[in-house]
Amino acid sequence: xxxxxxxxxxxxxxxxxxxxxxxxxxxxxxxxxxxxxxxxxxxxxxxxxxxxxxxxxxxxxxxxxxxxxxxxxxxxxxxxxxxxxxxxxxxxxxxxxxxxxxxxxxxxxxxxxxxxxxxxxxxxxxxxxxxxxxxxxxxxxxxxxxxxxxxxxxxxxxxxxx
Amino acid sequence: xxxxxxxxxxxxxxxxxxxxxxxxxxxxxxxxxxxxxxxxxxxxxxxxxxxxxxxxxxxxxxxxxxxxxxxxxxxxxxxxxxxxxxxxxxxxxxxxxxxxxxxxxxxxxxxxxxxxxxxxxxxxxxxxxxxxxxxxxxxxxxxxxxxxxxxxxxxxxxxxxxxxxxxxxxxxxxxxxxxxxxxxxxxxxxxxxxxxxxxxxxxxxxxxxxxxxxxxxxxxxxxxxxxxxxxxxxxxxxxxxxxxxxxxxxxxxxxxxxxxxxxxxxxxxxxxxxxxxxxxxxxxxxxxxxxxxxxxxxxxxxxxxxxxxxxxxxxxxxxxxxxxxxxxxxxxxxxxxxxxxxxxxxxxxxxxxxxxxxxxxxxxxxxxxxxxxxxxxxxxxxxxxxxxxxxxxxxxxxxxxxxxxxxxxxxxxxxxxxxxxxxxxxxxxxxxxxxxxxxxxxxxxxxxxxxxxxxxxxxxxxxxxxxxxxxxxxxxxxxxxxxxxxxxxxxxxxxxxxxxxxxxxxxxxxxxxxxxxxxxxxxxxxxxxxxxxxxxxxxxxxxxxxxxxxxxxxxxxxxxxxxxxxxxxxxxxxxxxxxxxxxxxxxxxxxxxxxxxxxxxxxxxxxxxxxxxxxxxxxxxxxxxxxxxxxxxxxxxxxxxxxxxx
Numbered sequence: 001x002x003x004x005x006x007x008x009x010x011x012x013x014x015x016x017x018x019x020x021x022x023x024x025x026x027x028x029x030x031x032x033x034x035x036x037x038x039x040x041x042x043x044x045x046x047x048x049x050x051x052x053x054x055x056x057x058x059x060x061x062x063x064x065x066x067x068x069x070x071x072x073x074x075x076x077x078x079x080x081x082x083x084x085x086x087x088x089x090x091x092x093x094x095x096x097x098x099x100x101x102x103x104x105x106x107x108x109x110x111x112x113x114x115x116x117x118x119x120x121x122x123x124x125x126x127x128x129x130x131x132x133x134x135x136x137x138x139x140x141x142x143x144x145x146x147x148x149x150x151x152x153x154x155x156x157x158x159x160x161x162x
Numbered sequence: 163x164x165x166x167x168x169x170x171x172x173x174x175x176x177x178x179x180x181x182x183x184x185x186x187x188x189x190x191x192x193x194x195x196x197x198x199x200x201x202x203x204x205x206x207x208x209x210x211x212x213x214x215x216x217x218x219x220x221x222x223x224x225x226x227x228x229x230x231x232x233x234x235x236x237x238x239x240x241x242x243x244x245x246x247x248x249x250x251x252x253x254x255x256x257x258x259x260x261x262x263x264x265x266x267x268x269x270x271x272x273x274x275x276x277x278x279x280x281x282x283x284x285x286x287x288x289x290x291x292x293x294x295x296x297x298x299x300x301x302x303x304x305x306x307x308x309x310x311x312x313x314x315x316x317x318x319x320x321x322x323x324x325x326x327x328x329x330x331x332x333x334x335x336x337x338x339x340x341x342x343x344x345x346x347x348x349x350x351x352x353x354x355x356x357x358x359x360x361x362x363x364x365x366x367x368x369x370x371x372x373x374x375x376x377x378x379x380x381x382x383x384x385x386x387x388x389x390x391x392x393x394x395x396x397x398x399x400x401x402x403x404x405x406x407x408x409x410x411x412x413x414x415x416x417x418x419x420x421x422x423x424x425x426x427x428x429x430x431x432x433x434x435x436x437x438x439x440x441x442x443x444x445x446x447x448x449x450x451x452x453x454x455x456x457x458x459x460x461x462x463x464x465x466x467x468x469x470x471x472x473x474x475x476x477x478x479x480x481x482x483x484x485x486x487x488x489x490x491x492x493x494x495x496x497x498x499x500x501x502x503x504x505x506x507x508x509x510x511x512x513x514x515x516x517x518x519x520x521x522x523x524x525x526x527x528x529x530x531x532x533x534x535x536x537x538x539x540x541x542x543x544x545x546x547x548x549x550x551x552x553x554x555x556x557x558x559x560x561x562x563x564x565x566x567x568x569x570x571x572x573x574x575x576x577x578x579x580x581x582x583x584x585x586x587x588x589x590x591x592x593x594x595x596x597x598x599x600x601x602x603x604x605x606x607x608x609x610x611x612x613x614x615x616x617x618x619x620x621x622x623x624x625x626x627x628x629x630x631x632x633x634x635x636x637x638x639x640x641x642x643x644x645x646x647x648x649x650x651x652x653x654x655x656x657x658x659x660x661x662x663x664x665x666x667x668x669x670x671x672x673x674x675x676x677x678x679x680x681x682x683x684x685x686x687x688x689x690x691x692x693x694x695x696x697x698x699x700x701x702x703x704x705x706x707x708x709x710x711x712x713x714x715x716x717x718x719x720x721x722x723x724x725x726x727x728x729x730x731x732x733x734x735x736x737x738x739x740x741x742x743x744x745x746x747x748x749x750x751x752x753x754x755x756x757x758x759x760x761x762x763x764x765x766x767x768x769x770x771x772x773x774x775x776x777x778x779x780x781x782x783x784x785x786x787x788x789x790x791x792x793x794x795x796x797x798x799x800x801x802x803x804x805x806x807x808x
Contacts, residue, residue, distance in 0.1 A: 001664050001665055001667075002664065002667035002689045003659060003664050003689070004657055004659045004669045004689055004692060004693060005693075006693065006696075006697075081700070083700075083704030083705075083708075084700055084703075084704055086700075092660065092661045092664075093658070093659070093660045093661070094657075094658065094659045094660075094664075095656055095657070095658050096656060096657040096658075096696065097654055097655070097656040098654060098655055098656070098696070098699070098700050098703075099653070099654040100652075100654070100703055100704040100707050101704075102704070102707050102708070103653050103654060103707070127653040127654055127674065128350070128533070128653055128676045129653035129654065129674035129675055129676050129678070129681070130678075130679065131672070131674045131678075131679075131680075131681045132653055132654040132674045134654065158704075158707075158708065160707045160708070160710065161507070161710075162350055162510070162533055162651070162676050
């Protein structure tokens with residue numbers, strides 16, 4: 001087992017972000033578990049406990065995925081170098097993306113209801129390529145705004161075309 | 163309409179370019195010498211509003227409306243006539259009946275009204291068409307092109323010339339009859355094109371060169387002086403031979419397709435061959451097993467396949483790609499022709515591939531991605547096709563075409579290895595971790611022997627190389643392909659690894675480019691190699707982006723660091739060779755009589771700096787950022803004033 005890794009002074013995101021992931025996955029799990037359970041209960045002539053068991057299994061699966069987030073959030077990080085922004089994420093499926101600052105088209109800062117409760121924000125760096133997908137979630141307080149302004153300023157000085 | 167800032171044109175030019183009334187400006191050039199067309203094209207970019215070809219309403223669907231109207235009228239004639247007749251008359255459309263009916267109508271006095279009604283409807287249509295034509299205007303100022311149209315639903319589109327991704331000249335067959343064509347100015351994004359439909363041929367051609375010249379920051383007169391002879395020739399020959407302008411282009415920067423090659427290569431499509439085999443099998447089965455209904459499933463398939471083949475063939479048959487001073491010129495189409503000019507730096511990625519059946523012939527094809535997306539339903543086929551730089555060609559042709567996009571890659575060992583290389587042969591005999599040695603032999607970093615299970619056939623070939631100008635992704639042993647992404651066009655790049663890849667000690671790399679739903683990707687690279695390539699890319703990509711000048715012609719020329727030369731210099735070989743030619747690459751500027759793109763750029767810069775062109779003027783404290791701001795029309799108008807006074 002040889003994993004890709006890049007050494008560096010990675011800035012990590014807030015561990016609280018794992019709670020957001022957990023809640024998101026719990027809510028989706030509950031919805032899907034209920035839908036699957038009700039559907040099976042309606043169309044099948046099994047005993048009542050079979051759909052319930054299946055629903056619970058779905059819920060547990062989602063809860064585990066959510067718990068996994070506590071490990072995964074530790075792998076999310078970013079690094080601002082002189083010429084590019086480097087973002088990493090993923091534990092099993094690892095992904096390192098490097099974006100030269102000049103490629104910035106738009107920077108988004110978003111906050112969902114769960115994130116608002118946890119006082120976290122998500123920053124999205126949009127380039128002209130649809131596949132870039134550079135997102136940094138779990139930025140606490142005003143970190144996202146600060147980072148955004150920083151990125152915009154540095155991109156301004158290195159603006160390039162497409 | 164008149165720009166108050168514009169100084170009155172000098173006397174000697176007044177007879178050539180009187181305040182161009184639109185209709186006069188748009189007369190088909192067949193009636194006037196082409197030199198005039200050229201002059202008029204120059205007068206079209208004076209920042210005033212101009213109208214399109216008078217036949218525009220007809221060409222843009224009016225013709226279809228008229229035909230449909232006649233058809234409808236013909237079918238419903240009897241019904242309509244019967245509507246106005248008294249009930250007692252038994253009218254069925256026969257000639258005696260019709261005369262009788264007309265008499266009846268005349269007697270009752272309705273005939274007059276019916277005729278008047280007809281005339282009124284016709285007049286209304288004509289008026290509508292005329293109004294639509296009248297309000298459909300365009301103008302080209304120093305750095306923007308604008309189109310206004312619509313009566314009820316108005317639209318006004320304004321596009322900065324520095325952002326042009328390409329200029330197309332489309333000539334649908336019906337428009338060719340009228341000697342008209344459609345000028346399409348492409349910008350990046352979905353349906354962001356500015357269409358000037360329709361213009362007369364010679365005018366559109368000249369206008370295209372004017373627009374490209376302005377986009378490149380050249381002043382109009384410069385362009386004119388440089389190309390006076392050849393452009394006159396072009397305008398004349400546009401009617402006689404569509405590709406006449408290729409005549410002056412050296413064969414080192416021009417590729418044309420032989421009809422025989424095109425036909426044979428089209429027939430050697432794997433899908434087509436399988437389809438034919440299946441059809442033959444079906445026919446045999448039909449005869450032997452006596453199931454005639456199979457025919458009904460077969461016939462539509464055959465018809466569609468044949469029609470598609472014929473359509474693509476008709477485009478490939480007259481296909482050419484060439485280097486012109488304004489960029490890469492692509493031309494295709496037999497009946498409906500299209501001529502595209504892609505300014506430098508507008509090709510975002512290239513894929514060279516070799517279909518299996520072409521391999522014995524040594525043919526390749528080159529596809530590319532661009533930033534423009536057009537969802538034109540009526541010509542979807544053409545759009546799709548326009549993403550081919552070379553539909554079929556030999557290795558030498560591929561080399562030439564790649565050279566048009568990336569001059570420094572032309573003729574290099576790296577490119578050749580990328581196309582036909584099998585990877586390092588040494589890796590065969592060597593030890594397990596021989597890929598490092600392989601890298602030194604071949605220039606490509608390939609899949610390690612330990613991970614060959616992921617690429618059982620092509621593991622020796624599968625690899626990546628980062629050249630001076632581009633990333634090369636080499637894949638496939640049976641279906642060979644080579645993806646090329648210019649470093650300066652890279653948006654971002656990524657390194658991925660899943661759990662299975664982790665177990666095998668490999669990772670994959672992806673390069674993110676504009677206009678491509680799927681990023682060019684190379685898999686099964688050793689972790690070390692992937693990390694090294696990724697780190698290397700992080701060094702060279704920002705550098706390449708910073709050094710890139712092809713994208714922003716306009717802005718580049720107003721940079722303060724442009725060397726101010728005293729003379730409005732003619733193309734100067736010394737300044738051209740002064741650019742940073744990397745060692746070990748072919749010097750494109752000496753490989754053909756046509757100026758290389760880069761070289762042209764360099765000359766432009768010194769020219770623009772030397773003259774009072776629009777770019778050299780201190781319009782604003784312009785930093786590169788200003789390319790996205792709405793450009794101001796005034797500097798352009800001023801610049802033109804200068805130019806006219808000169």
